[in-house]
Every structure is written in structure tokens, then in C-alpha cells.
Amino acid sequence: MPKHSLLPDPMPLRDALRGLRFVLQRGGETLISVLPVEALPPPAARVAGAVLRDAGQLVEGVGDVASDLARMALTDGGPEAADMFARSFYAALRAVLARLHALPAHVSELAARQAWLSCPPGGDGAAQAAGLSRALRQGRVLRGVTIHPDTPLPEPQLESLAIFAVMLCLQAERHEGDEDDLLSAATDLALALGAEVPAAFAADDPAALTALYRTFAAHV
Amino acid sequence: MSDRSPDRPSDPALIGILTAALPPTNEPLRTAVRRLRWFRTAFARFVQAMGEEIGCRYDLDEARLAEIFVRWLRAVEVQKPKARTDRHDYFAFAAGLMLRELVAAMPVRADAAPSKVDPNSAAAFWPEGYVCTLFCLTVHSAAMRQEFHEGTEIADAIDDLRQWWSFRENVGQDPSVSAGFLQLVLGHQPNWMMPDVFRARLGHELSPRT
Numbered sequence: 001m002p003k004h005s006l007l008p009d010p011m012p013l014r015d016a017l018r019g020l021r022f023v024l025q026r027g028g029e030t031l032i033s034v035l036p037v038e039a040l041p042p043p044a045a046r047v048a049g050a051v052l053r054d055a056g057q058l059v060e061g062v063g064d065v066a067s068d069l070a071r072m073a074l075t076d077g078g079p080e081a082a083d084m085f086a087r088s089f090y091a092a093l094r095a096v097l098a099r100l101h102a103l104p105a106h107v108s109e110l111a112a113r114q115a116w117l118s119c120p121p122g123g124d125g126a127a128q129a130a131g132l133s134r135a136l137r138q139g140r141v142l143r144g145v146t147i148h149p150d151t152p153l154p155e156p157q158l159e160s161l162a163i164f165a166v167m168l169c170l171q172a173e174r175h176e177g178d179e180d181d182l183l184s185a186a187t188d189l190a191l192a193l194g195a196e197v198p199a200a201f202a203a204d205d206p207a208a209l210t211a212l213y214r215t216f217a218a219h220v
Numbered sequence: 221m222s223d224r225s226p227d228r229p230s231d232p233a234l235i236g237i238l239t240a241a242l243p244p245t246n247e248p249l250r251t252a253v254r255r256l257r258w259f260r261t262a263f264a265r266f267v268q269a270m271g272e273e274i275g276c277r278y279d280l281d282e283a284r285l286a287e288i289f290v291r292w293l294r295a296v297e298v299q300k301p302k303a304r305t306d307r308h309d310y311f312a313f314a315a316g317l318m319l320r321e322l323v324a325a326m327p328v329r330a331d332a333a334p335s336k337v338d339p340n341s342a343a344a345f346w347p348e349g350y351v352c353t354l355f356c357l358t359v360h361s362a363a364m365r366q367e368f369h370e371g372t373e374i375a376d377a378i379d380d381l382r383q384w385w386s387f388r389e390n391v392g393q394d395p396s397v398s399a400g401f402l403q404l405v406l407g408h409q410p411n412w413m414m415p416d417v418f419r420a421r422l423g424h425e426l427s428p429r430t
Contacts, residue, residue: 152283175246178257185257192286219254219293 011086015110022106022144086113092166092183093142099187102145102158111139126217129167130209136163137201152191153198160201164212165190171217186220229342229354230374234273238358241269249363250311254296256289263355267328270351274343275336278351284327292321299418306418308368312406313418315360316399320416322352324395342384349388353378356402378405 089112097105115135119128142159145151153161169186190197193212200208228234243261245252252258263285267278295317301310330347337343343350361372377383383404391397400415414420 181257181261185255185260188260188282188286189256189290191283192290194287216290220256 011083011110011113015108018109019106019143022104082113082116085116086110088170089136089141089166092169093162095183096162096165096187097142097145097158099184100152100158100162100191101148101150102162104146105142106144108139108141108143111141111143112136115139115141124214125171126210126213127206129171129213129217130206133160133163133167133201133209134204134206157195157198160198161190162187164197164201164209168213168217168220171213172220173218182220189216189220229350229357229378230376235354235358235361235374237273238266238269238354239362241265242359242362249359249366253359253363254293256286259289260285262359263327266355266358267351270354271330273336274334274347274350276334276347277331278328278347279331281327284325288321288325288327291325292318295321295416301418309421310418311363311367312360312403312408313399313421315356315406316402317416318359319353319356319402320395320398322356323349323391323398326352328352340381342378342381345381345384346388349384349391353402353405357405360406373407375405375407 086109090107090109093107094103094105097103097107115132115138118135118139119131121128123131137160142162145155145158147155147158151158165183165187168190169182172182172186174182193216196212200212241262243258243265245258247255247258253262260282264280264282267280271278296314299310299313299317301307326348328348328351333339334344334347357372357374364370364372383401387397387401391401396414396416398416400410400412403410403415409422411417411420411422
């Protein structure tokens with residue numbers, strides 16, 4: 001997406017447009033529940049009209065996920081890390097939700113970035129992942145899903161399971177060319193854990209989440 | 221051309237064909253088999269290859285297979301021995317635990333009676349149990365060859381339909397029977413009281429290792 005000269009940070013606008021797209025796909029519910037609670041840049045109001053007239057596609061393909069995940073390491077620091085994480089997380093979460101038959105969905109890239117920035121570095125990968133998972137959920141990185149007859153879980157559990165699957169994937173050892181398989185395997189592994197994952201999130205128990213990541217990240 | 225017989229699971233040529241169905245990996249098999257993405261690909265390909273051999277099609281429940289994988293992983297970890305001298309024996313035992321989880325949850329279903337085997341063969345009698353057993357034997361055999369440079373001899377018991385009758389009849393009441401059955405077909409004498417408990421294995425059950 002070309003960088004607008006009035007927008008030093010395009011992420012809030014992307015989030016706003018994706019929220020509008022989600023509304024369109026869901027069929028006209030109230031905008032209030034899906035717009036980001038953060039301040040919406042003024043240009044978003046102008047382009048909203050354009051989006052409503054011409055429902056643009058802002059989809060990132062799984063191929064983008066593959067390259068992003070390949071570059072990504074959970075414990076990476078640096079000024080680009082937050083944006084890279086947010087972009088990778090957005091695409092990976094959508095891929096996981098597709099496998100869970102829960103699209104269309106509204107995923108907030110901005111919330112993903114803020115979750116990253118809110119988590120102090122330190123600890124091993126599993127502890128980092130647990131802290132980040134909680135921050136992602138608290139930040140409402142998933143702001144709406146669509147439940148179908150073949151969606152395997154109800155909405156409250158879906159969010160925690162989907163976040164868990166992506167975080168599992170980010171910690172897993174990767175081999176060239178198997179990123180798509182990695183995401184689907186991480187999703188299936190998360191599902192196979194049944195109620196353990198939603199329970200760990202619901203209990204807001206970092207130790208339980210850390211233990212799950214530590215046990216299973218090597219087995220995706 | 222090898223004169224293999226899918227009626228006789230002890231036939232090395234059959235195991236050889238089925239081993240070729242396992243996906244390649246750059247990792248040791250003992251590591252790859254504990255990654256879901258390798259495990260489920262291996263199982264799916266194996267099931268398809270077996271179906272072609274015996275003349276039926278299997279339907280696979282991938283979600284159930286993932287649950288089986290998690291249970292097996294945990295079971296293997298819980299009983300993993302600390303002594304390095306037990307490592308060799310534990311490979312066979314872990315294969316038995318895998319069969320236990322597969323048979324207990326049974327992620328495959330044959331769509332029809334196999335058409336390419338003797339109606340009195342194990343494959344015809346219980347195609348689902350048959351494919352699960354041979355999968356475990358094939359992976360175990362490949363891992364043993366890689367890890368210990370050993371071939372795996374399969375006991376004649378596997379060709380005995382009465383053993384399969386007993387296996388199928390008893391496993392419904394006691395899932396641990398699967399672990400004992402696998403030990404049996406590997407030529408060992410299981411502790412039938414607790415065939416899925418590694419520490420309870422009989423002293424003379426497994427080959428002594430020095």
C-alpha cells in the first residue's frame with residue numbers, strides 16, 4: 001500500500017479499512033463494535049466512503065506469511081520488529097482462522113503491534129510467547145469472527161486457540177517450504193489440546209501457557 | 221519383481237514397499253515422528269499405500285489423528301527412562317504406545333472389505349487394526365535401522381489370524397492390549413498384566429543390551 005504523505009503510520013488506517021471490510025462481509029452490522037478504539041486518523045473518514053463504494057481487497061496471501069515467518073524470530077528486537085511482528089501475526093492469524101472455518105474475521109494489526117511493544121524482552125521463547133499471547137488477547141487483536149456450521153469452537157474459545165496456534169507456529173523449528181504445513185499443523189495441534197488452551201487463557205495463567213508452549217513448540 | 225504378498229504382513233517385501241511411503245526428512249526419524257506435520261503426513265501416505273496394496277480405501281479423520289498424536293507424545297514423555305541402557309528397549313515400547321493410542325481412537329475407517337487379499341487374512345478381518353499395526357511396525361523398523369543399524373524381525377504370530385481375533389476382541393475392554401500385541405509381533409514376551417508400563421516389562425522380554 002503506498003504511503004500517504006499525511007500518514008506517518010499507515011497501520012491505523014489499514015485497521016480501519018479492514019474493520020469496514022469485515023462489516024461489509026458480515027452484512028451491515030454496527031460499525032461501533034469493530035472500529036479500533038484508538039484514535040482514527042482523519043483521512044480514514046474520507047477513504048471510508050471510497051471503500052464503501054468499492055469494497056477493496058486488502059488480503060495478504062499465505063505466501064507473504066511464509067516469507068515473514070521465515071524472517072521472524074520471537075525474540076527479535078530492533079525498531080522494525082514490532083511492525084514485522086504485527087504484519088506476520090495478522091496474516092498468520094487469518095490463515096489459522098481460515099483453517100478453523102471462521103472467516104471473514106477482523107484482525108487488528110495495530111493491536112498486534114501494541115501487544116508486542118507492551119511486552120518487555122527477556123525470558124525464553126515460551127515465556128515471551130505466553131506474555132505476548134495474553135497481551136494480544138487483552139488488546140483484542142481479534143475483533144470479530146464469523147461462526148459457520150463447521151467452525152469447531154464457539155467464539156470465546158476461538159480467539160485464544162487461534163492466538164495460541166500462531167504463537168506455537170512462531171516458536172516452531174521451520175524447514176524450507178513447509179510454512180503452510182506449519183500453520184495447519186499448529187492449528188490442528190492447538191485444537192487437539194482441547195479445553196487446555198482456552199482454560200489457560202481464561203485463568204490468565206502465564207505459567208500454564210508457558211508450560212504448553214514449552215511442551216509443544218518442538219512438536220508442531 | 222518381488223513376490224510380495226499383502227496377505228502376509230511378515231513379508232519383508234511388503235514392509236519395504238510400505239516404508240517407501242514414509243515422507244523423507246532431514247531429521248532423525250525419532251525426531252521427525254514427534255512432529256505432528258511429519259507424523260500426520262506419514263500416516264496419511266501409509267494408509268493410502270496400504271489401501272492400494274490390499275484393495276480398499278481408508279477414510280482418515282485428521283482431527284482425531286492430531287489428538288492421538290498429543291496423547292502419544294505425552295505418554296512417551298511420562299515413561300521415558302533416564303538410563304541410557306534402556307534407550308534401545310524404549311524404541312519398541314514407544315511404538316507399542318503409538319499402537320495403543322491409534323487403536324483406542326481409531327482415526328481410519330475402511331470403506332469396504334479389501335478386495336486384493338485372502339478373505340481369511342488379517343487384512344480382511346480387520347483392515348483398520350491391520351493398517352495401524354503395520355504403520356507402527358514400519359516406523360519402528362525404519363527408526364531402528366537408522367538409530368541402531370538393526371533390522372527388525374517380525375514374528376510369525378502376525379500371520380496367525382487367531383492372534384488378531386484375540387487382539388481385536390480384547391482391546392475393546394483394555395486398550396493396553398495393543399502395546400502387548402506389538403511386543404508380541406516383535407518377538408517379545410509382553411507382561412500381559414501391564415503391557416503398557418515400561419518399568420513392568422518382563423526381565424527376559426526384550427533383548428539384553430550391554
